[in-house]
Amino acid sequence: MIFNKDTAEKTAELLLQINAIKLKPKNPFTWASGWNSPIYCDNRLILSFPAIRNFVREEFSKHIEKEFGKPDVIAGVATGAIGIGMLVAEYMGLPFVYVRPEPKKHGRQNQIEGFIQKGQNVVVVEDLISTGNSSLLAVDALKEAELHVKGMVAIFTYGFDVATENFKKANVDLHTLADYEHLLHLAVAKNYITEKEVATLQEWRKNPSTWSV
Secondary structure: OEOOHHHHHHHHHHHHHOOOEEEOOOOOEEOOOOOEEOEEEOHHHHHHOHHHHHHHHHHHHHHHHHHHOOOOEEEEEOOOOHHHHHHHHHHHOOOEEEEOOOOOOOOOOOOEEOOOOOOOEEEEEEEEEOOOHHHHHHHHHHHHOOOEEEEEEEEEEOOOHHHHHHHHHHOOOEEEEEEHHHHHHHHHHOOOOOHHHHHHHHHHHHOOOOOOO
């Protein structure tokens, strides 16, 4: 669920401006999963644009406090959300930790990096939601450490049905700055894509694992 329509459209416009989101319905990308996709999202580019990273930081901070109250800790999901999560924690004056996909194989074998205490309230920051599987692994690690996960926030979601189902099953409240529907609406309005290309992009999302041009 998006925080609100205005934030979703503004975020989508900024992501398109800096090519953090690229739309190529006629010349699709191949994801690491092997899926063909007419869209590619790399939100790490946000960190290279001070005005945009400040916008994201401030929108996250404002909406986190509104939706969840001020938590004890902000947790970023490694590696894509470490940078933006740290900015949010700094802006809110809160401690920051990050969560690896799995424990390190050496040293202290940590999965959660940073200082935490049992019973603390934490909001998880993520950069991108696809199926939600990797994001929810971070939530599992925090819960195993006996932290109370109040919810997760992310910059963008593709809005896959499988992600909606995964977050519902995990009982995790997810809010995003932007989503796929608002992105497509904005992309047409600003002439990034045509109406015909929107139809292609909408068709892809119905079954992304088998879609092809």
